Each structure stands twice: as C-alpha cells, then as structure tokens.
Amino acid sequence: MRQPWRVAIVGGGITGLAAAVRLADRAPAGTEVTVYEQSGVLGGKLRTGELAGGPVEFGAESFLMRDPAGGESAAVALVRRLGLAGDIVHPSVGQAALVVDGGLRPVPGGTLVGVPGDLAKVTAVAEPAADADRDAGRPLLAPDADVSVGALVRARFGDAVVDRLVDPMLGGVYAGRADDLSLATTMPALARAARVEHTLLGAVRAAQAAAPRAPGEPVFGTLAGGLSRLVEAAATAGGATIRRTAAVRELTPTATGWRLTVGPTRDPELVDADAVLLAVPARPAARLLAGVADLAGAAATIGELDYASVALVTLALPRPELPALSGFLVPATEGLLIKASTFFTTKWGHLARPDGLALVRASVGRYGEEASLQVTDDDLAEAVHRELSKVLGVPLPAPVARHVQRWGGSLPQYTPGHLDRVAAVRAALRGAHPTLALAGAGYDGVGIPVCVRSGATAAEEIITALGGSA
Template sequence: MARPWRVAIVGGGITGLAAAVRLRDRAPAGTEITVFEQSGRLGGKLRTGELAGGPVEFGAESFLMRDPAGGESAVVTLVRRLGLADAIVHPTVGQAALLVDGGLRPVPGGTLVGVPGDLHRVAAVARPAAAADRDGGAPLLPPDADVSVGALVRDRFGDEVVDRLVDPMLGGVYAGRADDLSLVTTMPALARAARVEHTLVGAVRAAQAAAPRAPGAPVFGTLAGGLSTLVDAAARESGATIRRDAAVRELHRTPTGWRLTVGPTRDPEFVEADAVLLAVPARPAARLLAGPAPEVAATVGGLDYASVALVTMALPEPELPELSGFLVPATEGLLIKASTFFTTKWGHLRRPDGLALVRASVGRYGEEASLQLTDEDLVATVHRELSKVLGTPLPAPVAQHVQRWGGALPQYTPGHLGRVAAVRAALRAAQPTLALAGAGYDGVGIPVCVRSGETAAEEIITVLGGSAA
C-alpha cells in the first residue's frame, strides 16, 4: 500500500489555511497536512481583538462579496464550506468621504478605484483634464504591457484626479502611491479593457460593464463573530496538524521530496515532506528558496512592502457624521491616510452604552518614519487630526489600541505579474513540488489570498498524482 502524502504548508495566515482546507477536501484520504506558523497566532492579518468590552478587528476588516467576473468571491465560497454563511453581515452605512481642501466630500460614484467613467460626477472633488483623453486610434495599453496606475491616469485625466481620488483610494488598500503601483496587478479589469479601448473613460466603462453588479447587492461583508472565526474554522476543518511557534529556517531538496529545518539553531527539528507550499511574505520565502532555487529567490526577494499602524479608539458618544469613514489624500498633509467609523458602518457593532469605535490607518510607503512615534503619540496625533477633520473636539478615548503591521502590504511595481509568472514557471520546471501562494504574488485582499492558496494546493495535488474528487 502506498504511503500517504505528506504536505508541509509554511505560513498559518488565511492563504495557508485555505490551502490546507482545499488539500483536505481534494487530496487522497490519509494525506498528512502540517501547517507551520512561526508566531503563536494563526490568521496573519486577520485578527479579531477586544476593546472596551466589545469585539473589533485589529487587521483586515472585511472582504469583497463578488469576484472580478461578478461571481461569488473565493472567501464567500470558503465561508459557506466552513458552515459560517449565516454569520455574514454587511455594512449598514456605505457612504464614504474624501478629505479635500480640509473638508469632507462624498466619494463620487461611477469610479473604478477612483478612476472615473463619468468625468462630470467627480467635478466636486477633482477637475479632470478631459481634453487629454482623446482617441488616438489605438488601444491605451499594448499587449503584455504594464504601466503604473498614476502614469496612465495623469496622462489622460490630469494630476487632480490622481492626487485627490485615485491615490487615496489605492493608498487605502496598498499603503502605496498610484505613481508606483502596477495597473495590471492592482486594477486588472481596467488593464484588460485598456488593451481594447482607445480612451480611459471608455476603458473604465467597459471594465464596469464586464462585471455588472445587481442594484442593491452588497459589495463588502464580514462575519458577525469577527474574522478570526474564519481562521479558527479553517484550521479546524482542514484537519491539519497545526504547529505554532514553529519557524521554518531552511528548506532542502531530498531524493524523495523535501527536508524542512524547524525551530532554533541549537536544537533544530528535521521534517520530511513530499511537497511544500510557501504561504509567507516574499522576503521569508526568498530566504527559504535561497538553497533550492537561488535565481527564483533573488526575484522573489526583490518585492518591497509598506508598513502601517492601525489606531483604534473607543470614544464616549462622539459627534460623528453618518459615514462609513473617509480617505485622506497625501496632499492634505495629515499623518492619517484613512479612518473607519466602525460602529456607524457596521450595525452589528453598535453599542447600547453609546461608545463608538473609530479606527485610523497610519503609514504610507516611503514614509515609515511616521511610524516611529510611540503608541501614546500615535493615539494623540490621530485623535487631534480626527477632531480637526470633523470640525469638533472628540471626547477623550476610554480605551485605545495600536496595532503595528511591519512589512504588511506588498508594493507591486509595473511588470509584477510577469515576474511572478516567470518565477512559477521556473519552479514548475525544476521544483514542481514546491509552490508559492499569498498576497506577495497574486494581490491583496482576503478573496485573492484564499484563491491563491487554493490554486497552489490544486497544483500540488496534480503534481503528486491526482485527487480524491
């Protein structure tokens, strides 16, 4: 009788856990799945905590309900698989604002991550250079080309649209700048349309038409019990052996598979596996790849990351606008780049004691010095800036929490997806039982990470010899 497969997953974030669930569902019975997590906590950037006696997210807050083609997103499918569908809740207030010239203005509708499909609808926020978006007789983007989002939008709509709309919206997701971020990676639907359409307005409208949304259908969701319930359920349902506080330090090829060196240098543990799935950020992945695939490691290790801090405050009966939150363009000169009014946005978080939970995000790529403030100074600065934006002194917080995420958000420069494709092609040719998955390769957001982990798991199943399905 053949020995059961042994699959090692390095990284206990949602990517690695989604991969473990897929392996349990699709790999032959008896497959031994082990998840190695170097910290004492699973979930990566999904972390539900408690503040002032109530639940609050200290990491990712929500997920997209639909995928780019308009179907159910990968995380919604996983939530259903885990029996958590009844726990999905949606925002009760969806209107967000932009801070422009010191005042809050509603985020205009009809845009695609801030790129307008109707120039008149953004006039209250930015003045587009409409005359520049002429039909030049050819598609905006040649086949296989990639540019920065900022370069394309500045050329077609001018600086204000980038600085006041696109940059803060991209910054809210990636903590990066539109002038540095890859169009193909961060806005794939627009990139596809730009290979056909001759104007940017036409490309935005084509991208929106390609993924229509039913009127009133919710865009975002979360789980009433917090996103850590997704983490716990995935770990449980995977049936994997979960190894916390288990840092994988080295990875070596053997005649039959892989040997992982786990634990401290003075007392290492050696673990054998038939296949390895690396679901960790690019730099630790590069360190593990340095032995078996040095050229791949060099490319993977070149990906840079931004660091952020999330400052959450519990405020007694503050005067807050009926908004889900607001975004701050870098041109406004504030430390905060975004704020979410949790207990306004999410009805299930509203409290009978009148406490409001407000979170602010601090940190843009290249501005890491701003994160050198102490927790106390960060809270004080955020409190002061929020009071200024809202035009009224906020009450002193009764509780606060600062969550620092060092090296949390990948910065995808133009050509990123081509580099990733080359890396994976090289691994398939030379090391087919070694797979990469996660935000560092395929994009940010919970649905993308889930899909990335599941895809890598399917590749391992195929290489090892088929599935039970």
C-alpha cells in the first residue's frame, strides 16, 4: 500500500472525530486524514449553547464514567487523551423522579435501566407480578437469541414494571418503547447474563455484580464549559483536515481505494482516498453504500434502521420552586407531551446562578409520535411550561428566555436482531471492501462512550486493512 495513507472520514460528529484521533495516534506518520462534515457545525448531537447569559447543552449533556466491563469509559479515556480530565465535573444532585399518577415519586434504586434487582424496592412505583419469575430449569435466553426488553420484562415482572419504570427509562435515552427495543443492543450486560441465569432477578443481579460500583462513585460526568470543548479538542488533536459544509454524495471503488464525490451536483469535487470510514447515520450511509455494486444488500439492510425525532426545550425561569431533584422521567401512560425533564442548574451545581435563574430542559417526542412535534417553537415551549407546572404542582414563573432545539431523525430504534444484522453488514464489507468501515450510534448504540469506542474501533480496522500501525 502506498505511503502516506489517505483516509477519508465521512461525518464530523464525535464518532468521526474520535476516529480521527485514533488514526493520529496509531497510523503511520504522515497519514493524511480528512473529515468531511455535511453541515457547518462539528460535533453532531454534542452542542453547547448559551441561554440567558449562561451555558447549556442543546444536545447530549453528559457521558458515563465507566465502561460496562468496569473500567473507565471510552469517553473518559478520550477526555484524558485530550488533556481535559481535570475539567470533568459530576452532578451535584443525583436523585431523579418518575411521574406516577400525576405526581413525582423517586426513581427506585437497585435497578438496571429500570429492570429491578430487588422487587421490594420498586413497589412504590409499580407492583410486580406475583411468582412469574420462576426457574424453568434453563437460561432465559438461548445463546444467540435476542428479544425486546418489554417482552422479557413483561413475562417475568408484569406490565406495571415495564410501563411505569422500564419504558420511561428507555424512553428517556432512546425515545422508543421497551416493547420494540432490542435487549442485546440496549442492555448488553443483562442480555449476557440472561443467557446464563434462569430468572430475570438472577440475571439483573449477575449483571450488576459483573461491574460493581463503589458507594458514592459518580455515574455521569461532563466538562466544565460544556461538551463542545470535547468536540473542539478532538477536532484539533490529530491534525486532521476538517472540511465543513462538504457533503459526500457518492462513493466509488477504484483500483487503489476509493473516489469520493464531494460538494454540489453542479460543481462536484472528486477526491481519492485509500480508505473510507463512514461515521454518519444509517440512511446517509445506506445511500453511499448503494452506489457500490456489490454492497446493495448491505445498503438495504442498513437503510431499514429507523430513527425517532425529538425536541429539547430549555426554559430560563426566574427563581422557580423546584424540588431537590436532577429531574424526572415520564411514562407514556401518563399522557404528557414531555417524556423527560432535567433541572439543569440544580443537577449541575457548577452552573448554579447567583441571580436564582434556573434552566429547566424538557425532552419531547417519542418514536411513532412525530406529529406531536409539528407545532411552532412558541407552542412547544408553552406546552412544556404548562406541563412542568402541572407535574410540579405549582405555577412556574414565565420564562425570561427559551430555546428549542429540534433533532430530526436523531435516535436509532434498535429492534431485536439488530446486532446480528450489523455484524452481517460489516462481514460483507470486510470480505469485499476491507478499507471501508462503518461506525456510529446507528450501528453500535447511543451515548458518547459507545460512539467514541465505535469510531476508534473502526479506525483500528482501517489501519489493519491498510497494513498495520507504525
């Protein structure tokens, strides 16, 4: 393979930027890396903004501190690599609530994404089914099986646990429903345990024991100054060339690698590369793969992945009466537009305002209910203000400022069998075109650590395909 390598990364979200950092660290000296971002803004769903004179996240607000295996998460490792570890801050208030029968009740402890490890701890929120979680003398799941989270939990713990606890937990992360989401993708630790344990209680406890957490150990972290700092640092750390407003419209294999068609139809730019890493959502990736003759099947599989749309409404409220909570989650059965809310300046104490102004953020939009978002920003903000007042039981003051961030088609919906489908697509790519790799939330799961790890892993695959690291 010619030297220096030329690697094109399509997508300037945190996945693509993490891949660029890994290439800088591991590829031979002189490797030319170019990141092509269709929009004018890097970072994807990581976007720090300002409201009423203070910083606020208009996208993801934090990252998990630990990896499911128990070590530091890929996000923390990247933060450390970029020299920002000293700026990690943690929530000042960790207790969240659930809306149950119109009122707030504390989220019970001892659960795994809402799935109880101790049924007695969840009775204040949901009454579990009696004696349904029996040992039938075999593991809950066959070695290669996958089911929806809702199907497994309903069968073992009953409808109330799913509807009032598990569903809002998953809805807050994926904007989807427990009955549709893959267990293996959204809760891999529980899926692994379920292939060994004979009861769901046993599986939850085994998954929790596999990655024990010390008392008081923080679960989440963010960066002082906002997560856009992570984006900016990653964009500059590896020396990659960053091309904004550079849409990659076509991908064509050549005798030595790939040719990318970049830019507008009337004035296209043709760029040659030795390898390409696609770090874009499934549908744009599918469109690019569809143009490669022997990848039509892979493109069709990837293109079937659906996404949910959400809106994040942030209100700046003068001295509101807020409970000492980080926020709350809303079961779909409550009939509210809001599916989750964060008391931003309460949860993140370093953002507390001396003037008493509070930032409250609400997430709106569930999969299949996109019609609820088809209103003006003003109407959406008014509805959120009204529902917040209803849930809290006090009329909140009128906001002095507000911001509505719409994320259309932003959250992947992983149906059972998702990981097997992605594995088959990647196997097809490795077999036919090893210098083409896929990375991102659409394939490996949501969350900053997962996206960082996905990008880094794809970068390693590219390095191997091109001939190994320096």
